Amino acid sequence: MIENTVEFDGQQLTRGDLLYEGKAKQVFATNDPAIIWMHYMDQVTALNGKVKEEYSGKGELNSNISNLLFTYLSNQGLQHHWLGSISATDELVKKVDIIPLEVVTRHYTAGHFVSRFGVEPMQKLSPRVQELYYKSDELDDPFMNDSQAVSLRFASEADLKTVYGLADRVNELLVALFNKVDITLLDYKLEFGRLADGQIILADELSPDNMRLVDQKTGKSLDKDVFRQKQGDLRVGYQDVLARLQGALK
Amino acid sequence: MIENTVEFDGQQLTRGDLLYEGKAKQVFATNDPAIIWMHYMDQVTALNGKVKEEYSGKGELNSNISNLLFTYLSNQGLQHHWLGSISATDELVKKVDIIPLEVVTRHYTAGHFVSRFGVEPMQKLSPRVQELYYKSDELDDPFMNDSQAVSLRFASEADLKTVYGLADRVNELLVALFNKVDITLLDYKLEFGRLADGQIILADELSPDNMRLVDQKTGKSLDKDVFRQKQGDLRVGYQDVLARLQGALK
Numbered sequence A, B: 001m002i003e004n005t006v007e008f009d010g011q012q013l014t015r016g017d018l019l020y021e022g023k024a025k026q027v028f029a030t031n032d033p034a035i036i037w038m039h040y041m042d043q044v045t046a047l048n049g050k051v052k053e054e055y056s057g058k059g060e061l062n063s064n065i066s067n068l069l070f071t072y073l074s075n076q077g078l079q080h081h082w083l084g085s086i087s088a089t090d091e092l093v094k095k096v097d098i099i100p101l102e103v104v105t106r107h108y109t110a111g112h113f114v115s116r117f118g119v120e121p122m123q124k125l126s127p128r129v130q131e132l133y134y135k136s137d138e139l140d141d142p143f144m145n146d147s148q149a150v151s152l153r154f155a156s157e158a159d160l161k162t163v164y165g166l167a168d169r170v171n172e173l174l175v176a177l178f179n180k181v182d183i184t185l186l187d188y189k190l191e192f193g194r195l196a197d198g199q200i201i202l203a204d205e206l207s208p209d210n211m212r213l214v215d216q217k218t219g220k221s222l223d224k225d226v227f228r229q230k231q232g233d234l235r236v237g238y239q240d241v242l243a244r245l246q247g248a249l250k
Ligand SMILES: Nc1ncnc2c1ncn2[C@@H]1O[C@H](COP(=O)(O)OP(=O)(O)O)[C@@H](O)[C@H]1O
Pocket: A020, A021, A022, A023, A024, A025, A026, A027, A036, A081, A093, A094, A095, A096, A097, A098, A191, A193, A203, A204, A205
């Protein structure tokens, strides 16, 4: 791992306690209570952690892709948690209280949507579908609707409106970008959180761990489905995504 | 079964082909294409039909309870499919194109909601929860959100608005009525359909097969949960519900 003190924006930041180790990232405190230190791990999981493997360099690929995508979103005026990269695998982000909801947008049928509703895969969904899942490993991230999320106090009606507004703006921007690099964005998952002042912003990561990406020319998966479906080394697709984004965003 | 011709509202109606046999009712055509003939069966099912039993007189109880509840809703100005009872177990209803969505309202946690979200049973849900399920025996009636229902063309945004508006009005009226007879309505399922002219109205049945009802004094279930949980003869509770509604609505 890297040095545990960095200078960032004229401020000395020291990595503190491990606050949380998730399936793909470690989250550390820093001496600034508003800032956390995220380390992208090489671990890849499927089936909510029941299948696990290490791919060296995968953390770096995801960190780089996330950084590119968050920077792109900033440049388009979208607020999010990302502050800056401090090494190949580590970044500083604004600490938020994560809203325990995964916000999924779907443009094509795939994955659970196919088995759940008995539809064919790779069918265009128009209008796009938006879904919420309750982030809970014990409960296997159950699918949830707005009314349930409100009644169970995960978010207010107003919070959901904000979240969907932000998700739609992110959607527009991501679809446009991936189209430019000949990739179809089938579906993806976002997370949102609250800053100390209550403002809701985009958080977590933006990487092929949380997106389904298909090469428009070859029809090949460039995301974690390669791992889920045991189709080879997922890093090949991630590397391709990174290279295309670097090309488009330079 | 009863005579297959009845006089209704000055019109001779003859029962025709069996159009559909569901888990609780048989649906027959009549000589009037706008009217169908519904027969309430004595069959009770659980786990989406995987558990089945006959309870003689159960069809009659449900038909009577449905008739009382639909009449009550009419008297409060709500539009629905029910035209009239023609025997102890049979009724005439307006034929609709059923929207393949079950609309569930929950006031207390129970059943799937409890296991799905890891909450305690019998907790008050405020605001009330509203859910959609895709009516599909093969797929086990999957839970679905508005965005999915719209994208899969089950209903338009405007249709859902109408459906939720009607569901909320029904909810208000049912909660008030059951409260008056010392019963707590935990949750229930409605179905809606489209008349030939496109109008969306309440359809199907209103019975303890599709509601969770709890006696406010004893805490006992008065609905199909008695069958699901093998707690005895469900007809005792259904009979009690019918008697109380007859008392309140006479
Ligand atoms: N800005 C942030 N502040 C606080 N926590 C965050 C922030 N961004 C993401 N997180 C959380 O960090 C955790 C670690 O990420 P990850 O390894 O992907 O976890 P998980 O296994 O829960 O998906 C996630 O629970 C995520 O919600």
